[in-house]
Amino acid sequence: MVMWLSLSVRRLRLRPSPISVLSILSASPSSSSHRQNPSSDDDNFENSRLTTLGTLGAPTPLFTSRRALDLLSCYKLSLASISSSSGTVESGGSQRPEGGGKTQPTKSSSCWIQTFLPESVQPYALLARLDKPIGTWLLAWPCMWSITMAAPAGELPDLKMLALFGSGAVLLRGAGCTINDLLDRDIDIKVERTKSRPVASGILTPFQGLGFLGLQLLLGLGILLQLNNYSRILGASSLLLVFSYPLMKRLTFWPQAYLGLTFNWGALLGWAAIKEGLDVTIVLPLYCSGVCWTLVYDTIYAHQDKEDDLKVGVKSTALRFGSSTKGWISGFGAACITCLAVSGYNAELALPYYPFLVAAATQLGWQILTVDISNREDCNNKFVSNKWFGALVYSGILFGRLVS
Known part of the structure; x- marks a missing residue:
């Protein structure tokens, strides 16, 4: 399983999302497949590094594998991190410590952008x-x-x-x-x-x-x-x-x-x-x-x-x-x-x-x-x-x- 996840992440990195103005204006069709609470999954998404996940770019329906789509759900963690004032609060009530390692529970921060805008538009609104x-x-x-x-x-x-x-x-x-x-x-x-x-x-x-x-x-x-x-x-x-x-x-x-x-x-x-x-x-x-x-x-x-x-x-x-x-x-x-x-x-x-x-x-x-x-x-x-x-x-x- 660990080897499979490693290969999946590598494939994700090698398949960058297409870049166009249309990606700014339209939500990804795959967003409906994202899990609403990735932190509650059996897979330990909490420990995924945001810097690695951030290289995914805007989510796009390039992958047919359900597991690959699940990895994209970690994108929500990055958005929650950006919207927090300190830059360290993640979704699911977790906070990444400065030295890395496991996350610790804390109060989650959210804003209207995460509530009302499609996921593919949220990074641009935050930008x-x-x-x-x-x-x-x-x-x-x-x-x-x-x-x-x-x-x-x-x-x-x-x-x-x-x-x-x-x-x-x-x-x-x-x-x-x-x-x-x-x-x-x-x-x-x-x-x-x-x-x-x-x-x-x-x-x-x-x-x-x-x-x-x-x-x-x-x-x-x-x-x-x-x-x-x-x-x-x-x-x-x-x-x-x-x-x-x-x-x-x-x-x-x-x-x-x-x-x-x-x-x-x-x-x-x-x-x-x-x-x-x-x-x-x-x-x-x-x-x-x-x-x-x-x-x-x-x-x-x-x-x-x-x-x-x-x-x-x-x-x-x-x-x-x-x-x-x-x-x-x-x-x-x-x-x-x-x-x-x-x-x-x-x-x-x-x-x-x-x-x-x-x-x-x-x-x-x-x-x-x-x-x-x-x-x-x-x-x-x-x-x-x-x-x-x-x-x-x-x-x-x-x-x-x-x-x-």
Whole structure:
């Protein structure tokens, strides 16, 4: 039996799944043959190494043997591992210890992706980080700020533009994650938080990731073409930042600043989509505020990986600032609030804007003062809380525009 399983695994490795965009959009017919609870089988699937299983790629009906199909059911274990925050939780209530060996029972982690999407689509959803929407919010808020600032006094913002930019944020953030994972796959496998990502773990091949990236960019182009010509040029120019950002951690200790330039491009684009031009007295302070905000939250976030980054040899502001982190991000936080005040003043927002801005400043100050940069979980929680900062700023801009 052991020899048979060994030969089956070898045959699986020698029969790679066909790669096409259609594999992204359609579920495998063999998925119905997968066992719902592979950990309860008589065969000891728990001890199969995820790195080996990850080389299977997307499941395809290439094998007639029931036993070969059973091996593919282990693919669920890899998906559960990816969806966990630590990258070590597996399905069936098991956890892989760092040193290998038998798994130990623990609380299982799951998300809507595993519940509602076909198995062949799940790795692509995870590649686009659809299970972690905070990045989409952080990308969308600057767009929504500028679109609302550009609205006529006393009127609601353009709802169509808000919907377009919201959809664009999902696509562009997903494309950025795909690019990042393709370029960093050799680094991600060495970092605890990222080693179970689909490309790094081998569940998706680089070619499959590249095909998915093409689909994401094609859909993004469809949204961009619905804007005016000025916005199309401005939006297309952001791709240079999107494609080059993953390389910055190899070149400079300030990749978070470069991320700020990339993530807040929507502050320029949202205004241009409404006004067909840029008012630098309004959008430039707004853009700068977003860059400073990104330096705050992504420096906090980077402290989760600082030990791994040192081992791998990549750079970050967390390593640059070290024990002086709180002083640096306090300065960036103050600059963020100041720039937001200047932008709102130049946009002639009414008085209700400023109480909301004070509340946003309080929320940002709470993050900075209370974050424990030596605690990974606290760094992540403070990072995620930035959605409330974005919401407070947006609420202020909305009310300030409606009553102005």
